[in-house]
Amino acid sequence: MRKRRFTVTILSILLFLSLKINAQMPFTMNASGHIIIKAKINNVEGNFILDTGAGLNAIFTKFSQKLKNEKTGNFFVGHRATGEELNLDLYNATGFEMNNRKFKDQQYAIVDLDFGDIDGIISLQPFINTPLTIDYLNKKIVFDKATKNEKSIDIQIADYAGRALDIFTYIKLNNTLKIQTLLDSGAGQKSFWFSSKLMELLALNKADFKAVPVKSDFKKENNYYIGKLSELNTVNNLLKMEGLDVAFVDGLIYEGKTSIDWLGKVLTIDIAKRKIFIAE
Template identity: 50%
Template sequence: MKKLLTLFFLCLSFNLFARQTIPFTLAGSGHIIIKATVEGVEGNFIFDTGAGLNLLFDKFAKKLPPRQSYNFFTGHRATGEPLNIPIYHSDKLKIGNAEFKNQVYTTFALDIPGIDGLISLQAFQHTALTIDYDKKEISIGQLSAADKKKYIDIAVADYAGRSLDIFTDVKVNDSITVQVMLDAGAGQKSFWLSDRFMNTLGLEKTAFKVIDKKSEFDSTKVTKIYNGTIVRIATENGLSKVEHPPVFFVEGLIYEGKTSIEWLGRKIAISIPDKKIYIIR
């Protein structure tokens, strides 16, 4: 009997911590698209480390059992634009074979063909999430000692359980260190920096292309952007770097910077419990 109980708990432990693999589609824009089900309804979602919380587009949300909520959250886009959004909780979010209970989500009247919403990092607060760009797979679960040899530190911003983002420090032109939000939802080769750093870096605004960008959410909101290239951007410890990256210097950016994540490595693992991103390959 004792042997049977030991075997049972070993099997239970394996099921709890075994890695689960989920295929994804990598769009030409660099966005990671995964399948997930909310309350049993399947959809296609962009995996977005910069979303803060899960977002269901209205068209998809209407397929779910009707919900009422008096709770709300005021989020901000990177340009400072406020978004007042309702807060709901799903009974069950399923990604691959992994199930997550009582997940925070909001809804918004946005329409992107073939996409039903955004999946944020909130479901993965207590486990490592590995992204393999070559195999086009996301894995959920424990990492090996070999996986943890190289890493960068991250800071985690948890807004009272309603929204969650991650940040890291980067070196710009080998001269200044800035904190950037890591945003998988930006696609690929996306590097935004506050226009405040242009003087610090000795850059002339006249040498950059000026873009007046209207908001997709509020047509009266226009952001001035300076588009060009810089010499280099690198993680603070030099593990990952990009030479002559295209950069947007953005007026009114509420962060020091914001970048996509694919430049960190071809295979990376985000561990919120460890406050690290492991650079596996």
């Protein structure tokens, strides 16, 4: 009897450790600060950018040619941050897997872009019911991490009829103007874009900024006014940055769009609780 109990206990421990290991997955970061993870779509593995600002999952044309794509009769019309309209057909993922964890009922779009060895973009769609932790210190992703007693900021969820999902939070610029900013891990590191409409409200003179015309991957050109912002705060004053490099962008469809790395080194995005928890 004792031997059987001992065997059961060992098996339970091994199962627990196995589940704990499977709940974590390593990531790499490229030169621009994008988080690169491995995932399987329709049982084909690829390299994907983890992009909290993408809205929906997307694969690039070259990778799509490796898959048997199950096209639906549905489509999604969205806009990139600088205004380009994207009219995208939707495909059912017959399998969607990260680090041996399966995510059900996922869809993706096919976008005609070529980013070298990057095969597509993973959005927040798989994580509606799964808290997602990005650990920049140890370069790993953790699923379902406990967040007891951690600091946090509130987020707002933009759910486009279940087909696309973005997250936002409120911040203050120069401690005077409260705006809502898209939180976009796909922007890389230390990326701070704000609508050029805000410059007048902040009493900023465009002549004091460097005007740079920038053409997007979809050939649309927008003027970027590049310079310094005195101060940025979260509305609960948990985080404060001073003297940061920013761009005020003509035609930006959001009040603001920032990367997420400035929030902390270990971040848990909990969509159900509408919070980002900050451990480090």
